Amino acid sequence: MAILYTTHASATGGGRDGRAVSDNGVLDVTLTVPKELGGNGATGTNPEQLFAAGYSACFLGALRYAAGQQKIKVPDDAKITVKVGIGPRDDGTGFGIEASVTAELPGLDRDVAEKLVQAAHIVCPYSHAMRTATEVPVTLA
Known part of the structure; x- marks a missing residue:
C-alpha cells in the first residue's frame, strides 16, 4: 500500500486519564475515564x-x-x-x-x-x- 499521509498523536499522564496531543498541536484534549469504566466522570474525552x-x-x-x-x-x-x-x-x-x-x-x-x-x-x-x-x-x- 502506498501511504499518502501520515500523522502522529501521543498520550501522556495516566493513559485514559491524561492528555492526548496531535503532532501539529491542533488536537489537544484532556482524557478522562468514564464512570462506566471506573472513572469519576470528570469533563474530558x-x-x-x-x-x-x-x-x-x-x-x-x-x-x-x-x-x-x-x-x-x-x-x-x-x-x-x-x-x-x-x-x-x-x-x-x-x-x-x-x-x-x-x-x-x-x-x-x-x-x-x-x-x-x-x-x-x-x-x-x-x-x-x-x-x-x-x-x-x-x-x-
Whole structure:
C-alpha cells in the first residue's frame, strides 16, 4: 500500500486519564475515564469518543467519495453517527471494542442511499480495519 499521509498523536499522564496531543498541536484534549469504566466522570474525552469521531468523519468522506464516483449528490445535511462500545473480551485477556455506523441521508431515495452506504463501507479505512482486524506493529522506542 502506498501511504499518502501520515500523522502522529501521543498520550501522556495516566493513559485514559491524561492528555492526548496531535503532532501539529491542533488536537489537544484532556482524557478522562468514564464512570462506566471506573472513572469519576470528570469533563474530558476518551479514546472511544475520539475513535467514534474519527470513524464518523472518515465514513462521511468515504460516502462522499463513493457518491462522486456515481455522480450522486450527497445532501448537505448528511450525518454519520458511529456508536463505539468497549468491554472485556470473552477470553478474559483484555478489552475489545465494537462499532456500528448509522447514516442519515435525507432526501435520497432509500435504495440509492443503501447502495452508497455499502460502497462507503468498502471504501472507508476505519470500516476496513474493523472488518479485517488489521495487524498493528507495536515497538518500544
